[in-house]
Amino acid sequence: MSETAAIDAVAGATGVAPWFWPGLVLLALVAGYSVYRMAAVNGSRWVGMATAALFGVWVVVFWEILVRALDVPRVLLPAPSLVIGSLFDNAPKLWGDFVQTVGKAVLIGWALGCGLGFAVAVAIDRMPFLQRGLLPVASLTSAIPLVGVAPIAVMWFGFEWPSKAAVVVLMTFFPMLVSTLAGLQAAGKLERELMYSYAASYPRTLLALRLPAALPFIFGALKVNATLALIGAIVAEFFGSPTSGLGFRISTEAARMNMPLVWAAIVVAAVTGSLAYALLVALERRAAFWHPSVREG
Amino acid sequence: MIRSSQFTKGLLALAMAAAGFGAMAADKVTVQLKWVPQAQFAGYYMAAAKGFYKDADLDVTIKPGGPDIAPTQVIAGKQADIVVDWMPSALAAREAGVPLVNVAQVFNQSGLMLTCKKASGVASPKDFKGKTLGVWFGGNEYPFLNWMSKLGLKTDSDIKILKQGFNVDPLLQNQAACISTMIYNEYWQVVDAGVKEKDLVTFFYEKEGVATLEDGLYVLEANLKDPAFVAKMGKFLKATLKGWDAAVKDPEAAAKAVVAADTSGSASMKVQKRQMENVAKLITNAGTKKIGYLEPAAYERTVKVLLAGGSDPVIKKDPGKAAYSHAIWEAAQK
Numbered sequence: 278m279s280e281t282a283a284i285d286a287v288a289g290a291t292g293v294a295p296w297f298w299p300g301l302v303l304l305a306l307v308a309g310y311s312v313y314r315m316a317a318v319n320g321s322r323w324v325g326m327a328t329a330a331l332f333g334v335w336v337v338v339f340w341e342i343l344v345r346a347l348d349v350p351r352v353l354l355p356a357p358s359l360v361i362g363s364l365f366d367n368a369p370k371l372w373g374d375f376v377q378t379v380g381k382a383v384l385i386g387w388a389l390g391c392g393l394g395f396a397v398a399v400a401i402d403r404m405p406f407l408q409r410g411l412l413p414v415a416s417l418t419s420a421i422p423l424v425g426v427a428p429i430a431v432m433w434f435g436f437e438w439p440s441k442a443a444v445v446v447l448m449t450f451f452p453m454l455v456s457t458l459a460g461l462q463a464a465g466k467l468e469r470e471l472m473y474s475y476a477a478s479y480p481r482t483l484l485a486l487r488l489p490a491a492l493p494f495i496f497g498a499l500k501v502n503a504t505l506a507l508i509g510a511i512v513a514e515f516f517g518s519p520t521s522g523l524g525f526r527i528s529t530e531a532a533r534m535n536m537p538l539v540w541a542a543i544v545v546a547a548v549t550g551s552l553a554y555a556l557l558v559a560l561e562r563r564a565a566f567w568h569p570s571v572r573e574g
Numbered sequence: 575m576i577r578s579s580q581f582t583k584g585l586l587a588l589a590m591a592a593a594g595f596g597a598m599a600a601d602k603v604t605v606q607l608k609w610v611p612q613a614q615f616a617g618y619y620m621a622a623a624k625g626f627y628k629d630a631d632l633d634v635t636i637k638p639g640g641p642d643i644a645p646t647q648v649i650a651g652k653q654a655d656i657v658v659d660w661m662p663s664a665l666a667a668r669e670a671g672v673p674l675v676n677v678a679q680v681f682n683q684s685g686l687m688l689t690c691k692k693a694s695g696v697a698s699p700k701d702f703k704g705k706t707l708g709v710w711f712g713g714n715e716y717p718f719l720n721w722m723s724k725l726g727l728k729t730d731s732d733i734k735i736l737k738q739g740f741n742v743d744p745l746l747q748n749q750a751a752c753i754s755t756m757i758y759n760e761y762w763q764v765v766d767a768g769v770k771e772k773d774l775v776t777f778f779y780e781k782e783g784v785a786t787l788e789d790g791l792y793v794l795e796a797n798l799k800d801p802a803f804v805a806k807m808g809k810f811l812k813a814t815l816k817g818w819d820a821a822v823k824d825p826e827a828a829a830k831a832v833v834a835a836d837t838s839g840s841a842s843m844k845v846q847k848r849q850m851e852n853v854a855k856l857i858t859n860a861g862t863k864k865i866g867y868l869e870p871a872a873y874e875r876t877v878k879v880l881l882a883g884g885s886d887p888v889i890k891k892d893p894g895k896a897a898y899s900h901a902i903w904e905a906a907q908k
Contacts, residue, residue: 350650351671432743436736517739525711525737532663532712533888534646534670 293346301342308335355537363537364544370526371545377522378510379549381438386445387506391499393446394453401454402461403479419451423509427516436517441524444513449502456498460491493568496561503553507546600633603810605791606654607639611836613821613849614758614789615658616828617680621817623831630809636835641740646672649794656807661787661876662716662888668897669889673795676898678811678906679868680818683856684785685757686717688777689764694751696775699725699782708738708745708753716888718754720879721784742767752777758852762845786876788856790868798899808905815866815906822860825850866906868898 312335315328337357343349344356351359364371397415401407427444434440464487472482514524526542607615618636621627627634637654639645645657646667656677664674688707690696696705702725709718722729729735736750742763744750755761757778765771779785791811797803821828829846859865880888 352647352650352667428739428741428743431739432747435749436744514737515739517744518737520735520737529711529715529737532644534644534663534667534672536670 297346301339304342305339308339311335352534352536355540359537360540360544364541367538367541371523371542373521374523374526374542375545375549377438377519378441378514378524379507382441382445382510382513382522383506385438386442386510387449387502389442390446390449390506391453391502394450394498395457395495397450398454398457398461399483401458415451415454418447421447423448423512424516427513430513431517436519441510441513441518441522445506445509448505448509452501452505453495453498456494457491460494461487463487463494464490489565489567492565493561496557496565500554500557503557504550507550507553511546600628600631601806601809602633602635603627603656603806604635604637604654605810606637606643606645606648606657608645608658608660608789609639610838610840611638611832612759612841613825613828613832613846613853614756616821616832616846616850616853617814617818618658619817619831619835620821620828621813623827623834624817624820626813626816626820627810630813632806632810632813634810634813645792646674649674649792655797655803656791656793656810658789659792660714661790661873662714662880663712664790664792665877665880665889665893665897668893669891674792675795675798675896676790676868676873677793677798677807677900677902678791678815678866679787679872680791680815680866681787681789681853681856682858682869682872684717684778684780684788685852685856686714686779686785686788687755687757687761688752689745689755689761690752690775690777691745691748691769692773692775694748696751699777702727702752703732705751706734706736706749708736708750710754711737714754716880717779717784717786720882721779721782723882724782724784745769757855758849762848762852766845784879786879787868787872791866793902795896798901804901804905807902808908811866811902811906812908818857818865819861821850822854822857825854863907867903868900870895870898873898 312328312332315324315331318324318328340354341357344354397411401412423444426447427440430440430443434443468486468490469482472486477485511522511524511527514522515528518525523542523546527539530536530538530542605618607618609615611619615636618634622634622636637648639658644663645654645659646663648654649657650667650672657674659674661676664676668674694705695701699721702722707718709715719729722733727733736744738744738750738753742753742755742760745753745764746767746769753760755764755776761776764774791814793803793807821831825847828850829843832846832850833841833843854860857865859867877889877892881890881892
């Protein structure tokens with residue numbers, strides 16, 4: 278850093294009106310107080326959501342103010358207004374990216390990975406020899422780095438979405454396997470002995486007692502995997518892709534310094550991830566309604 | 575608030591004093607490269623290894639780049655004084671609010687090319703229709719898109735574009751008929767992978783008239799107003815160009831300097847020497863007084879290519895003469 282850069286940095290920090298900083302502190306107090314009052318309201322889930330939304334809105338407001346006032350270069354951090362503008366301007370493009378990445382790679386990869394993890398878990402639970410043989414091998418899949426696998430997947434499955442789905446399968450398989458295995462052990466000894474005294478077969482016990490008891494674990498893995506799948510597919514697209522997809526968009530636009538569009542793509546990914554998570558939570562409430570964590574709400 | 579500004583002034587005075595004392599010692603310069611240590615940057619490593627920087631009383635830090643490092647972001651974040659970058663991304667950054675200025679153009683010719691397998695049925699650009707072509711994105715797609723629109727090929731129907739990673743596998747695996755390569759690097763990776771040169775067809779962007787300027791040196795516009803900065807960078811450029819001349823003359827020594835500087839241990843003598851010999855072909859002004867001088871005509875040609883990017887040009891308006899300056903190059907001639 279040269280002296281001129283030092284002067285620039287200082288000049289940047291003092292190049293605002295004298296009332297700016299006191300005003301900002303005042304606004305921060307208003308923001309803090311409003312969120313604090315909102316959080317103090319005891320109410321339904323909606324109040325909780327509204328509190329979080331309010332907090333988020335304030336963060337965006339301060340981000341906008343600070344970026345504009347301090348004249349932060351657009352390539353380092355664009356103002357939220359620019360990001361939102363870019364989101365609307367490029368809506369058709371981003372929709373195409375969404376379909377390519379989420380509609381194809383993430384959904385298919387996630388379903389295959391979770392399904393496979395579940396099936397292998399049940400098989401391991403049934404056959405002890407698999408537990409000794411397959412489980413250690415399966416646990417290897419959790420240790421494979423994404424950046425190592427993605428180029429190999431491109432080599433094997435080509436540039437289109439199947440290679441991204443393959444990476445997603447690999448990433449989601451192990452969390453599902455481990456969670457399902459733990460879930461299958463979750464049914465109480467007393468209940469299992471009851472089933473035994475009814476002379477219930479293995480499949481019967483599995484369906485009537487052990488799988489329902491495992492549901493919270495399985496949903497836990499589904500939720501974690503939803504986020505993992507999204508990250509996996511996006512990063513996999515950095516290593517070669519067709520000319521659409523969220524990962525493609527982020528990597529190419531970042532290289533062109535078109536940061537508002539990069540952030541817009543990130544917003545699409547974040548909203549997608551949050552919605553998927555919310556959807557799975559809602560499903561869980563319906564499926565595992567008997568579970569204490571759900572019952573109290 | 576007044577107190578704090580006085581406090582910063584005091585700090586600044588201290589910093590100035592320190593810098594004043596520092597002037598007795600060597601001037602610090604940080605240069606950010608575009609890619610990993612390789613002969614593409616031999617001039618800088620040569621200048622360091624041969625002591626040209628030291629002789630100019632400079633303390634130079636050479637920061638290697640990589641796939642996750644954008645030189646423009648590094649200089650915008652004030653983490654470097656000068657960066658090596660390609661003109662498309664530098665001008666795109668300029669339009670995006672990072673006022674970069676070209677102060678020297680080391681490579682006069684573009685090393686970018688498409689490499690195709692003869693077996694895929696490509697003998698001339700006319701044969702691209704219906705084929706899958708690998709393209710690097712991030713600014714490098716513009717010359718390509720420009721070329722395709724010159725050929726009258728629609729990029730969504732006539733050809734299929736792949737966003738290529740940083741390897742040559744798509745060609746080796748026959749996933750693409752042609753891929754983007756640099757004459758000094760990826761082309762030889764294809765050859766090293768066992769493909770015979772006679773089985774390959776190459777198309778140079780330079781020859782097709784759609785080339786854009788590659789490795790040049792860029793600084794922030796505001797710094798050019800500071801005569802001390804210009805003088806310091808003039809010294810830096812002079813030593814650097816001396817390093818380039820030495821590297822072009824002696825590829826062996828250049829490769830040695832690069833391999834010694836590569837901490838990752840991935841650079842090998844054989845590959846770097848060959849790369850240096852090919853890089854030398856792109857520095858047509860090496861050994862002359864003109865080395866490092868940006869020809870305004872070449873700059874204007876690049877701008878024209880970038881503006882003609884069809885529906886989605888890399889830059890929307892001509893940056894004009896403000897995007898380059900010969901001040902530092904002229905200071906380096908002293």
